[in-house]
Amino acid sequence: MALINILEAVNKTLEQQMEKDPTVVVLGEDVGYEGGVFRATAGLQQKFGEERSFDTPLAEAGIIGTSIGMAINGLKPVAEIQFSGFMFPAYNQIATHVARYRNRSRGKYHLPMVIRMPYGGGIRALEHHSESLETLFAHIPGLKLVIPSTPYDAKGLLTAAIKDPDPVIFMEPKRIYRAFKQEVPDEEYIVPIGKAKLVKEGKDITVVAWGALVREVEKAIKLVEEDGISVELIDLRTIAPLDRETVIQSVQKTGRFLVVHEAVKSFGPGAELISIVNEKAFLSLEAPPTRLTGFDITVPLPKGEHHFIIDPQRIAYEIRKVVRY
């Protein structure tokens, strides 16, 4: 057991998998010598050498294109996109090749690769550093999308992602990279992709969140519990493929649904979740399925970001509104 934060969990997992599996390599901007802008790959080049942990040019399309070639040829690349907002040059590679290689080759080839990228706001950063782009990946058939919210899940999900025979997008909530620590087993373990986590059982409302907002919802739950509201909290953990069953079962029990995400509202993950709830739990609903999301704008620069960030008060307000509908 080690008491570590999410960032350390990512680092230790990469180290463990590189140790166990010589085909695992990490690459990206500043990943090798410097150990990554957030230190996620710190020490890996020193330990495993320049062939397995190396810097790339500032060319995201190249990072992913290279990874595709490596994966086809038997390696397991774990590519880092420095910030999810920088992934657009690579999006063509991801959407048209990464996601489709198994299908295109009629199952002859598959791409065992992971694309890591820190995502999300709340750190008073520059433009292109705060986006939540879940939809852009979850909407593409052939991609899995995973987002941990705790050190334990970060290790278990990243291990699962590296071992997955197909491409997995691994988005890391950088706002809580170092925000708290958790006991994490030293030995290898897997948190299955595609399985949501029932964080807390409750009676009155189902709240679904992931990433940095799980902790914010937990704070909000403390606020509404004073009003006698019993909240069931689900950490989705995997955005694609969605764990529909866990969500639906919960809503059938509570009759109310709130999804909270940082991503902007229109066509966001909340829209998909609410559709599923309407399709499968319609007859149990006591109130309209509701979403609390980012606004339909570019995440503001630090001066105005607090207007955008979803805090526990806003979540509590929304929970009360749905429960008292």
Next chain:
Amino acid sequence: MYDFKFADIGEGIHEGQILKWMFQVGDKVKEGDTLCLIETDKVNAEIPSPVSGVIKKLGGAVGDTIHVGNTLALIDDGSSAQPAKKDTAEAKPIQEGEENSAGVVGQIEVSSEVIESSTESYQKADVPTKRVLATPVARQLAKDLGVDINKVTGTGEMGRVTKEDIYKIKESTSKQSIAKEEPIVSKPISFKMPETTSADVTRVPITKIRKTIVKNMVISKSVIPHTTVMDELDVTNLVNFRTEQKELALSKGVKLTYMPFIIKAVVLALKDYPVFNSSFDHEKEEIIYKHFYNIGLAVDTPDGLIVPNIKHADRKSIIDVAKELQVLSEEANNRTIQLDKLQNGTFTITNYGIFGSTFGAPVIKHPEVAILGVGMIAKKPIVRNNEIVIADIMPLSLSIDHRIIDGGDAGRFMMRVKEYLTNPMLLLLS
């Protein structure tokens, strides 16, 4: 003396960790020599010495965290300048606060807060109460009607509660609650009055006595299921008898009408059929038989209907009853009647015959259970012994509370009254 402060080495770095000192206190350094190695969130940076000189003091040991603005090293470069006081103040070590820690870009919250270990299991909450399946529109309907939808048994697909299920529950519960209510209607059922302009109509507030009538009538007609039986009596004998005795009565100061005879006939019939002299306690489902005979008489006064009653009519002679009727009628019309004379009636007779009417469907005076309506006595051709003859005919209408009195009872009661009124001698003999 040169105060070398740890500077922002780019991209908003706020702190770094000292990995290695290349020089120690007392060593000579040249400008540009690597002084130390600092690890930041982004890079491991070699920090060159800005000046040449002798190191007097190091800002921290290997492993220490140093913040931007803190003194990294004091180097004696031969300049006489002492570290400025404000610099000293500025260099006061920033506590390694969880809030102030830095990321590469922006500020990342850093904390050693420990969260609960992941177990994938969770505390079971209370078993939630049973929830039914229903469309949101059905749930809204249930809310609007005040029905607890979770208590409704659904008849729809997969047992879902339909709108019809909710309407049914609502109907049956409202029936139950009406039955449980006291048999008193305190408020008129509200409905919207048609719009009228002041030019079309005159609105007049009703009198107090009218308000009482309104209340009593609403109670009577909404609580008591009425039914009415009617009959025609050949009262030729009674008419003859009364005509004979009229003068005698007058000589005693009494105006003899038919009513005392009817009252006596009714009292005798009540004794034979005591249920007509009762009240019905619906809540307890009991019939209250009364052993006194207070016969009420509906009196038409200018202000409205008043029903005084003759107490213990069974103990009074026809002449006494006639006298009392006269007094009651006067008092009622003068509005000098005492309240007790209006209370505790057990059976009521209404004489609409004085207005020329024949039959009626009189309204029972709650909590009594029957009322006898008397129409105008008129000469009519009837068949007697296979011959058409002229007879004095008295039309009677008997309304009964059908909850406890059936049509057969009403018929038998009516026959008994008929017996006495067609043979007035029986009245005298009784």
